[in-house]
Amino acid sequence: MSTPDNFLGKALGELGPFTGLYALDIVDGVIDDFAPAGREDLVLRFARPAPLLVVEGLLGMDERYAAGIGQAVPALLGESRNSERAEENLVRLIRQLVVEKQEGPGPDLVSWMLHYAPDGQHAAVERHIRLLLLQVVAEATRRIGWALHDRLPGPGETRAAADRRGLPVTGHGPVGDRQALARLIADSAVERLLFRLPGMHLSIPAAGVRLAPWGGVDCCPELLPAAFPPVRVPYTGNEEVPWLPAPIFTTVPPRSR
Template sequence: MTTHQDAPPECPAHDPSQDARGPGGVMRMHSPVFQSDPAELYRALRREHGPVAPILLDGDIPAWLVLGYREVHYVTTNSELFARDSRRWHAWDRIPSDWPLLPYVFHTPSVLFTEGAEHQRRAGAITDVLSQVDQFELRATAEKVADELVDGFAGSGRAELMADFASQVPLRVMAGLFGLSPDETTALEQDMTDSLDDSPEAIQAYMRIHAAMSRLLERGRENPGPDVASRMLAHPAGLEEEGIIQDMISIIAAGQQPTSNWIGNTLRLMLTDDRFAVTLSGGRRSVGQALNEVLWADTPTQNFIGRWAARDTLLAGRRISKGDCLVLGLAAANTDPEVQPDFSAGSVGNQAHLSFSHGEHRCPVPAPEMAEVIARAAVEVLLDRLPDVMLTVPAAEVHWRPSIWMRGPVALPVDFTSI
């Protein structure tokens, strides 16, 4: 990776304690600055470096953060130049066995890291399996789950919507698709959270998820049914078992945590923004707008690691060396001032965001549709059942999860008229 100038002290991204900056003044992505106000940090990095900024990952491992909308679009479109096979990385000799980000970058025979014909084979199988999910049945299931959850706290007049609702709806819906028992579902929730946070527990949590998916695969082999594992095993692509396990991990991870945060971020917007408060009791008239706006302004997946340069190249004037790691700044790209819609001016239908990535390695086609069905059902049921729901804390006291990868509230405490 090329050298760069130190950040000037007056730069808004400068941390007086210097903890946020590593050797050469490069911003540490795992510093609290990223977690406390990422939007301002993205703006500061864009001012300092342009659309592609040098950063340091955990352990001061160098990488590039792609901030610009056009640059993220270019990287994800050119999968041969900016490839997904992490074995191309030239930094593996510096990565310890307990590195917190290892679950994100360790090469597995899954759809995430395969390329070319093999990737098309795996992605095609996943698309086929997810396409078998009936959208109307999915909506009905999500509504039933949401209603049951509201029933659980409706009589108390108060709730914490992240733990009691937003995290539970997609988890229980996905559990049904995977054939998970209630006990398995409860254990999986915490493991999913730990594995996606920059946490010391990430690797152990990932291993427990792997074990859970292995059990589901064995169950699907012995007693085939309409669950995801059985359908993956029966698919004519003839996928090997370890690859299926890895793909199942990818599917359930993408279906649970991001959808949970999409629900939470949408509820936060609708409960704190006067533009939505006007029609809050009606709910349905503004839920679609809120869901779309959140994908632009507070996308559930902030950053995604990564792409690895297949050869020396230039990106936005930066010299990218063969084997360099690039982190896709999805949140930064969506808030790029050159492309971000002006929602206050009525830009409610623009869905050109990059929240589900882009190109060959974007989310499989049915996945965003399924996530939207679940998220919309959850928000609409809650607002229909509890039309006077209100936050019990000021908007400024709704804190975000300490994650550089995912974006969601820690808690959404609310009051409402008990029913």
């Protein structure tokens, strides 16, 4: 029987080879929102929202959670003055999610955590959901911010593609812990952005980028204003665009025990 110390690892072990593609699908949606503009702040519009959306999808959240989670998590990571209310809202939404997944498991991390957790360990499941939302999002945001800071040239600068903060983009093996999940999300996001928007550069010198605390993980860039050749994103207008793509990271809901 699993213990509170290993059921998260077992749940993460259910993430299949399509997890990276799922992350890319969400990242593409975030890029689509600002690609036609030709300029954007890559922290506020990319490094922060992309990881949060990916983690929400992996946890099996739907659009009913979008507004609440989208306000609570950034407020807690950014040390908002409303952090107490944000924490209360986050706890309430996590408990609601756990109850829903108990009643109707799906192909998502919460359902698999409930499957592997010992009976009666719902509080431990809720704690791990909170850590996934806060720690993974904070670490992925930090990695994306520093990778773009280090790889994008500022005005009149040239910048090698090497990353000076130890964030190499390599192949990923199994996602065994929160750190590995954060790396997968960050690496996927950075490479997709640079692939889709070539010619991107910072609008200010990299040395002039100010730092801000984010989630207590370390400082990360506060703003990364960037410019790039605008890219037109085709829309047919005939289909309803979902809040998040359908899950493909695990193949089936948990089996009955």
